[in-house]
Amino acid sequence: MPLALLAGCSAQPPPPLPAITVDPDRVAVAGLSSGAIMASQAHFAWSDRLRGAALVAGPPYGCAGGSLETALGPCIEASPYLPDASRLAGRVRERAAAGQLAPLAGLAGDVVYVLHGRDDAIVAPALADSVAGVYQALSDEAGGLRVEKDTDRAFPHLLPTLDSGVDCSLGGEPWLGRCDFDAAGAMMARLFGEPGKAAPAEAAGELHRFDQAPFAPAGLDPSMAEAGYLYLPPDCAAGAACGVLVAFHGCQQNADKVGESFVRDAGFNRWADVHRVAVLYPQVRSSYLPLNPKACWDWWGYTGEAYDTRDGAQLRWLAAALAALGAPMP
Structure with a gap:
C-alpha cells in the first residue's frame, strides 16, 4: 500500500481521528526539544497508562516552574x-x-x-543529567524503572536520521539531520523491544490528517493547530491490535512551519511497520497571545498554571485524543 496523505478539502475541517484496536500495554511517548519535555510531562501525568518515554534534547520535568525567564535560563x-x-x-x-x-x-x-547530542548549541547537553536524574531519584518508589542516558554522540540540536534532513554538521530547520544514526529506530527499540527485522526503506502504511478541535477541554484553549497526523501501519489499519507512540515535534518543527518533514521523515513510520505501532503526531499552533511564536509545547505555563499536571490543557487534550484513538485513558 503506498504512503498516502488523506487530507480533507481546505475549506472544510480535517477528517476525524480514526479509532483503532490498541494494545494497552504498548503505549509510549517521545519527543524532541520542547517535545521531549512535553513527553516527560505526559509520562509523569499518565505513567499508569504508558510504558515509557524517549526524550531527545529537552529540559527536565518541572524545570521552569511556570516562569519563562527560568525556562530560558537554567x-x-x-x-x-x-x-x-x-x-x-x-x-x-x-x-x-x-x-x-x-x-x-x-x-x-x-x-x-534520554538522548542528547554533545554538539547541541541550543539546549545545553549537560541538561541530560538532570533529565535522567529526575527519574533516577524516583527509582526507589518505581521498582524496575530503567533509565538509559545516551550522550556521547556528535550531533547538534536536532533529531538524527540516517538520510533525511539537513547536513548533520550544520543543523537547523527542519531539525532533522543526516547524522548516520537512526534515532527513531533506537527510540522505538527501547520502548517496544528489539525488532526481529530491519525497517523497510519506505513506510508502507497511511498518514492520516485529523481534526484536533474535538479533544480540547471545555473552557480551555490548549493552543493546538487545526490538524494533527496519525500514521497507521497496514496491520493496524486492518484491525490488528497495535501499540501507540505519541511523537511530539520540537519548537519550529510543527507542520505549519516545516510542512510534513517531521511526520514523514523522522523515521518513526518505517519502524512503526515493524513494531506494529500507530504513531500519533499532535500539532501545536504558533501564537503571540499567548506568547508562543515558535509553536513550542507548553512547558512554562502559557496555557495556564496547571500546564504540567493532569489538569493541564494540553495534557487533557492528549488524554482525550488517545481515548478516542482507543487507548485506555481515564
Whole structure:
C-alpha cells in the first residue's frame, strides 16, 4: 500500500481521528526539544497508562516552574546553575501524592531513554543529567524503572536520521539531520523491544490528517493547530491490535512551519511497520497571545498554571485524543 496523505478539502475541517484496536500495554511517548519535555510531562501525568518515554534534547520535568525567564535560563542554558534533579523529583512526589500526576508506582517497569547530542548549541547537553536524574531519584518508589542516558554522540540540536534532513554538521530547520544514526529506530527499540527485522526503506502504511478541535477541554484553549497526523501501519489499519507512540515535534518543527518533514521523515513510520505501532503526531499552533511564536509545547505555563499536571490543557487534550484513538485513558 503506498504512503498516502488523506487530507480533507481546505475549506472544510480535517477528517476525524480514526479509532483503532490498541494494545494497552504498548503505549509510549517521545519527543524532541520542547517535545521531549512535553513527553516527560505526559509520562509523569499518565505513567499508569504508558510504558515509557524517549526524550531527545529537552529540559527536565518541572524545570521552569511556570516562569519563562527560568525556562530560558537554567532550563535551556544550564546557567547560572544546572537544574537540581533531586528538587524536581521532590515536586513530582508532591504532585503524585496530590493526584495531579500518576501514582509513582505507575513508573514501575517503564523505560526512559534520554538522548542528547554533545554538539547541541541550543539546549545545553549537560541538561541530560538532570533529565535522567529526575527519574533516577524516583527509582526507589518505581521498582524496575530503567533509565538509559545516551550522550556521547556528535550531533547538534536536532533529531538524527540516517538520510533525511539537513547536513548533520550544520543543523537547523527542519531539525532533522543526516547524522548516520537512526534515532527513531533506537527510540522505538527501547520502548517496544528489539525488532526481529530491519525497517523497510519506505513506510508502507497511511498518514492520516485529523481534526484536533474535538479533544480540547471545555473552557480551555490548549493552543493546538487545526490538524494533527496519525500514521497507521497496514496491520493496524486492518484491525490488528497495535501499540501507540505519541511523537511530539520540537519548537519550529510543527507542520505549519516545516510542512510534513517531521511526520514523514523522522523515521518513526518505517519502524512503526515493524513494531506494529500507530504513531500519533499532535500539532501545536504558533501564537503571540499567548506568547508562543515558535509553536513550542507548553512547558512554562502559557496555557495556564496547571500546564504540567493532569489538569493541564494540553495534557487533557492528549488524554482525550488517545481515548478516542482507543487507548485506555481515564
